[in-house]
Amino acid sequence: MTKADLVAEIASKTGIDKATTMVAVEAFMETVKDNMIGGENVYLRGFGSFILKKRATKTARNISKNVSLIVPEHNIPAFKPAKTFSAAIAAAKK
Numbered sequence: 116m117t118k119a120d121l122v123a124e125i126a127s128k129t130g131i132d133k134a135t136t137m138v139a140v141e142a143f144m145e146t147v148k149d150n151m152i153g154g155e156n157v158y159l160r161g162f163g164s165f166i167l168k169k170r171a172t173k174t175a176r177n178i179s180k181n182v183s184l185i186v187p188e189h190n191i192p193a194f195k196p197a198k199t200f201s202a203a204i205a206a207a208k209k
């Protein structure tokens with residue numbers, strides 16, 4: 116599903132026009148992104164959490180140049196689905 120598909124489905128379910136729905140979806144994504152850039156997690160009860168995972172410092176190898184590199188500690192964004200969401204997906208696959 117693309118963002119356009121998501122907007123079209125929300126617009127059809129709510130009766131709100133696509134332009135207004137697109138603004139709302141964009142605002143949601145921008146808010147999540149801004150909060151995560153600021154170091155905050157975003158929790159949506161019953162759906163899941165947008166969290167920051169910390170990656171520890173590690174040594175990597177560039178095998179073509181036979182060189183070791185130090186990859187510094189950094190954060191990556193991740194999504195952790197809620198238990199009810201995961202259970203619903205598992206039940207749908209059966």
